[in-house]
Amino acid sequence: xxxxxxxxxxxxLVQRATELVARQGYDSFSYADLVAPGxxxxxxxxxxxxxxxxxxxxxxxxxxxxQTLAQACVEQFGDAxxxxxxxxxxxxxxxxxxxxxxxxxxxxxxxxxxxQARLKALSQREVATVADLLRGHAxxxxxxxxxxxxxxxxLLLCAMKGSLLYxxxxxxxxxxxxxxxxxxxxxx
Numbered sequence: 001x002x003x004x005x006x007x008x009x010x011x012x013l014v015q016r017a018t019e020l021v022a023r024q025g026y027d028s029f030s031y032a033d034l035v036a037p038g039x040x041x042x043x044x045x046x047x048x049x050x051x052x053x054x055x056x057x058x059x060x061x062x063x064x065x066x067q068t069l070a071q072a073c074v075e076q077f078g079d080a081x082x083x084x085x086x087x088x089x090x091x092x093x094x095x096x097x098x099x100x101x102x103x104x105x106x107x108x109x110x111x112x113x114x115x116q117a118r119l120k121a122l123s124q125r126e127v128a129t130v131a132d133l134l135r136g137h138a139x140x141x142x143x144x145x146x147x148x149x150x151x152x153x154x155l156l157l158c159a160m161k162g163s164l165l166y167x168x169x170x171x172x173x174x175x176x177x178x179x180x181x182x183x184x185x186x187x188x
Contacts, residue, residue: 009039009043009047010047010057012039013034013039013044013047013048013054014054014057014058014061015061016034016036017029017034017054017055017057017058018058018061018062018100019097020033020034021058021100021103021104022097022098022099022100022103023096023097025103025106025107026055026058026103026104026107026111027107027110030051031044031045031051052112052114052115055104055111055112055115056114056115056118058100058104059104059115059118059119059122060118062100062101062104062122063118063122063125066101066122066125066126066129067125067129069085069088070085070129070133073085073088073133074133074136078136078140079136079137079139079140080136080137080140081133081136081137082130082133082134082136082137082183083137083183085133086156086160086179086183087176087179089160089175089179090160090173090175090176090179096168097168098161098164098165098168099161099164101119101122101123101126102161102164102165104119105119105123126157127150127153127154127157128150128153129153130153130156130157131149131150131152131153132149133153134149134152134153134156134186135149137183137187138187141187143187143188144187144188145186145187145188146185146186146187146188147186152186155182155186156179156182156183156186159178159179159182160175160178160179160182162178163175163177163178163179
């Protein structure tokens, strides 16, 4: 296999695994679920000898995409980046999926210790990023946060991720409405 094909195959596996995590959870999929034409279980094990290795790669992709999206919003919108970021997250075509980070968080206790540590760091970074965006939003709009920024970030993230779960079960797009109400509540 050529180096480019090797890299493409590995990237494809991580993308497929991320989709499975978002759709059915980490613990609920196996390498057999990743098998596709031209992609055998042996090839999957070549790239990721253990499922934990694949799980770490999925967490890396989640973290990178999270950071890239936040940076892009800040670069484009500056202190006004919170709303575009929340709108992007709310408008994602989740269909029968949930946020893959949320899916991993739901399974925290069954994940291997190394994945728990990586997930904990990603979760803390997510809260810190949203807290920074809340501060920027307050500054941009000349408002005050009604709670400390980290608390507000946790409340907003919990509300958004919970709305994705409810939307998944009842088909109602709750996230935009929930996000709007939370932002009204968080600022004075």
